[in-house]
Amino acid sequence: MTKFGLLYSGRAMALDDINTSSFSPNTSFGERILYGVQKALRKLAEETAMKGGSLVVKIDGEIKEVPAKELLKTLPEQGG
Structure with a gap:
C-alpha cells in the first residue's frame, strides 16, 4: 500500500461520524x-x-505528487 507523507492544514475530522x-x-x-x-x-x-x-x-522511497483521483483508485473502500 502507498505510504503517505501528507501535510494537511484543513479542518479537523469530526469524531462523531466514526461508529465505534x-x-x-x-x-x-x-x-x-x-x-x-x-x-x-x-x-x-x-x-x-x-x-x-x-x-x-512516498512511493518506493520516492516522493511524488499524484492527482487525488488516481490515488483514490489505489485505496481500499471504507465500510462505515
Whole structure:
C-alpha cells in the first residue's frame, strides 16, 4: 500500500461520524487508531479529488505528487 507523507492544514475530522460500535470488544486500541487514520486519509483524498487537486505521497522511497483521483483508485473502500 502507498505510504503517505501528507501535510494537511484543513479542518479537523469530526469524531462523531466514526461508529465505534462496529468494533468487536477484542479490537485493540492500535487497530482502532489505524482504522481512524485510514478513514481520515481516504476522506482527504476524496475531498481533494472533488477539487481536482493532488497529494504528495512516498512511493518506493520516492516522493511524488499524484492527482487525488488516481490515488483514490489505489485505496481500499471504507465500510462505515
